[in-house]
Amino acid sequence: MNLFGDAAFFDPGRKQYKDFELPDTELRLWQQFFSKEESDHYFGHLLANSPWQQRKRKMYDKTVLDPRLTAYYGGPNGLEWTPELLAIKAKVEAECGHIFNRVLLNYYRDGSDSVSWHSDTLPADGKHHHIASVTFGDTRLFKVRHKFRKDITQFEIPLTHGSFLLMGETMQDFYEHHVPKTARPVGPRINLTFRISDFKKSNN
Incomplete structure (x- = not known):
């Protein structure tokens, strides 16, 4: 089934990548890392089979719902890995x-779901690690800005169906990112961020 665009977009060069020349970190994008068939399959499977939840968080004196749904796998508090997730990993x-x-x-x-400006939380071992971000579904903009240097221009990356973005170890120390809301018609998107945690230290 052709879910997202023309299959011709997914060419044999899909594993070619682009390195972004950023101060203080590394950022690499494989725009067509997964094939059209793989991307369609994983999107459909994850959408139908993940136990999606809408988390709550405190904002000032209110409790609000996150503007997206989530599922968490791995570690002592996460769900058990599925064969599909292990294959992607x-x-x-x-x-x-x-x-x-x-x-x-x-x-x-849809376009009303988003994530605000943030850097990912420091893991329990006290240092950031590489984060691998995989997208299946409609394209959304991933915006990036430096935390401290105003001379570095904010930029955006369209994360497409089957793309893979690798964030370097120091990305969270020096940069923030977000996925903004959009008023244009946009379909569903599933993003997976693969991470490294020291579970032994986090349980002390």
């Missing part, structure tokens, strides 16, 4: 050379 690890032990899934149902 293995392909990402083989390409980038990093081994991940947990994954956060974010489901953006």
Whole structure:
């Protein structure tokens, strides 16, 4: 089934990548890392089979719902890995050379779902690691800005169906990112962020 665009977009060069020349970190994008068939399959499977939840968070004196749905796998508090997630993880690890032990899934149902400016939380071992971000579904903009240097222009990356974005170890120390809301018609998107955590230290 042709869910997202023309299959001709997914050409044999899909594993070619682009390095962004950023101060203080590394950022690499494989725009067509997964094939059209793989991307359609994983999107459909994850959408139908993930136990999506809408988390609550405190904002000032109110409790609000996150503007997206999530599912969390791996580690002592996460769900058990599925064969599909393990297959995605293995392909990402083989390409980038990093081994991940947990994954956060974010489901953006339409253009009103988003994530605000943030840097990812520091893991329990006290240092940031590489984060692998995989997208299945409609394209959304991933915006990036430096935390401290105003001379570095904010920029955006369209994350497409089957793309893989690798954030370097220092990305969270020096940069923030977000996925803004959009008024244009946009379909569902599932994003997976593969991470590294020291569960032994986090349980002390």
